[in-house]
Amino acid sequence: MNGIHDLGGMHGFGPVVREENEPVFHADWERRIFGMALLAGQTLGNLDEMRHTIERMPPDRYLASTYYERWLYSLETRLIEKRRLTRDELEAAQQRLRDGTAVSDALSRVEQTRSDAETVGPSARPGDSHADVSRRHSIQRPRFKVGSGVIARNINPEGHTRLPRYARGRRGVIRHDWGVFVFPDTNAHGRGPSPQHCYNVEFRGRELWGIDHPANERIFIDLWEDYLELDRAVLPDSTARIAVKKTPVPKRVSAAMKKSSTQAKMKGAPAKSRPKSPQTRAKAAPARNRKMAAQSRKRR
Amino acid sequence: MSSNDHDDGHGHHAHNAPETGPALRVKALEAVLVEKGLVDPARLDTLIDTYEHKVGPHNGARIVARAWIDPAYKKRLLTEATAAIAEMGYGGPQGEYMTVLENTPRVHNMVVCTLCSCYPWPVLGLPPVWYKSFAYRSRAVSDPRGVLHELGLEIPAEVEVRVWDSSADMRYLVLPMRPPGTENLGEPELAELVTRDSMIGTAVVEYPPRKPPPVAKPAA
Numbered sequence: 014m015n016g017i018h019d020l021g022g023m024h025g026f027g028p029v030v031r032e033e034n035e036p037v038f039h040a041d042w043e044r045r046i047f048g049m050a051l052l053a054g055q056t057l058g059n060l061d062e063m064r065h066t067i068e069r070m071p072p073d074r075y076l077a078s079t080y081y082e083r084w085l086y087s088l089e090t091r092l093i094e095k096r097r098l099t100r101d102e103l104e105a106a107q108q109r110l111r112d113g114t115a116v117s118d119a120l121s122r123v124e125q126t127r128s129d130a131e132t133v134g135p136s137a138r139p140g141d142s143h144a145d146v147s148r149r150h151s152i153q154r155p156r157f158k159v160g161s162g163v164i165a166r167n168i169n170p171e172g173h174t175r176l177p178r179y180a181r182g183r184r185g186v187i188r189h190d191w192g193v194f195v196f197p198d199t200n201a202h203g204r205g206p207s208p209q210h211c212y213n214v215e216f217r218g219r220e221l222w223g224i225d226h227p228a229n230e231r232i233f234i235d236l237w238e239d240y241l242e243l244d245r246a247v248l249p250d251s252t253a254r255i256a257v258k259k260t261p262v263p264k265r266v267s268a269a270m271k272k273s274s275t276q277a278k279m280k281g282a283p284a285k286s287r288p289k290s291p292q293t294r295a296k297a298a299p300a301r302n303r304k305m306a307a308q309s310r311k312r313r
Numbered sequence: 314m315s316s317n318d319h320d321d322g323h324g325h326h327a328h329n330a331p332e333t334g335p336a337l338r339v340k341a342l343e344a345v346l347v348e349k350g351l352v353d354p355a356r357l358d359t360l361i362d363t364y365e366h367k368v369g370p371h372n373g374a375r376i377v378a379r380a381w382i383d384p385a386y387k388k389r390l391l392t393e394a395t396a397a398i399a400e401m402g403y404g405g406p407q408g409e410y411m412t413v414l415e416n417t418p419r420v421h422n423m424v425v426c427t428l429c430s431c432y433p434w435p436v437l438g439l440p441p442v443w444y445k446s447f448a449y450r451s452r453a454v455s456d457p458r459g460v461l462h463e464l465g466l467e468i469p470a471e472v473e474v475r476v477w478d479s480s481a482d483m484r485y486l487v488l489p490m491r492p493p494g495t496e497n498l499g500e501p502e503l504a505e506l507v508t509r510d511s512m513i514g515t516a517v518v519e520y521p522p523r524k525p526p527p528v529a530k531p532a533a
Contacts, residue, residue: 021427021478023451028463031443031510037365039442042339044365047439048357049339053346064429080430080445082335089342098345106341175480177427179454191410194482211481222455229473232454235481 014171015178017072022179022222043081050088057091061201065173066090153193155210155238161187162244163214165236173201176240183220184244188233189213196237209238369438370509372403373486376436377512378503380413381491390488391415398436398486408435408484414477415488416514421468423461423514424477424485425453431479433486437509444513454478464515487512492520 020026038044054063066087067075075083092098157163167182168174175197189212196207218230346352376398380387389397394411398404411433414422426432427450432440443449443464452460457474461467468474477485489511495503510516 018428020447020451022455026448026451029443029448029460031464035441037439042336044361045343046339048361049343049346049352051360052357053351085335085338097351102345103341106344107337110337110341175428177480191483230457232476234478235483
């Protein structure tokens, strides 16, 4: 969803301020909600659902809440939505505490059992389902190769997505194939894991933020296959830069480039010089990428 | 601008009396969850203790120090990070898939999560407030040099800045440059120099280590 959580590229939040000697938690309730969200959270569904619950917070409330207040909101909301407890039960418990009347049985049990140490493996966490599915489907064939030019699709789903707005419609290059992972967009909504390859995609700062941006900044984003389409029209400029410098150019093209070196520096060749069939380009791409990889190894 | 007040986890709410605000809501929630058997208080305490006292940037610092003195380990760390980190005994939630990014005189890497707060827990512990702040999440990708400047780090114009937005399951650890003058230090001494922020990419490792800035006191 195009929510308030999708902050990349926004202005107005002021400078970044570091707190010296920062404690892990700033209040006892932060400790408790952190632990409860992990323990109870794993019985309530997957990590994608949890993230989406936070994203569904009304934007004004999201902005006015501290980090662990958002966790609290998320856990309360999910417990109520999954019918593990009711709003009335929560409010009744709050009222008992406010009144200072009899601490509930449960709270006294909390105090009693505090001393019981029971080892809890760090594996107790909702994200684990990711790992399982990843192993099961690890032989799935990738749609993109490392070095391929891609465009992040311009999609605006109302539900959960991990494609940040600032990347949509932008051109990048696949730098790594991380393997097969659960797809958050379906997994957050009970529509199954839709396992698919997830890639690390490099975007030039200028592609994302415009020509005034410093030239030597690059942003790397991990994007699932369904967020991407093959960039058939142009070579991404980072690829073009390397290709123009290092790849031996066939004579015919070389002569044309001498006429207009600016043309080669442009993002892509003009439409009429593109190969007619997209397949031609797709076939040529892997060979070009292998060459580039070899050259970049040499340069190191 | 109040974004840091909002996001710092110790704004006005935390200072309230325990019976109001989030403190009250959390206490009530815990009572109900325990009553219903949905949370085991002993497991809860153990989990909190693990992340408050056992897991933290000292884990990542050991990895960095070893990579500085052991070229074979460094190579494994840069190619098979998850396995190389597991060799040192670290792994688990938010560290199942790891990649290590090497800072060099030409390339400076830094890590952010613009959509939430993804962070490599097994090697760095839980993220600091500034990492989760709206200010960092919004501008780390669009103005990394400006953000680094605010955090006290100047990156020369000729150095390329690479920002890694942790938008999926991969978690990133920055391997900072070993500072000059540390040739005679052993692995434990080196590990003590390595800061949390140098492994996020918002600081560099300094030797001798920089003294913490004096705490600003209001004028009398």
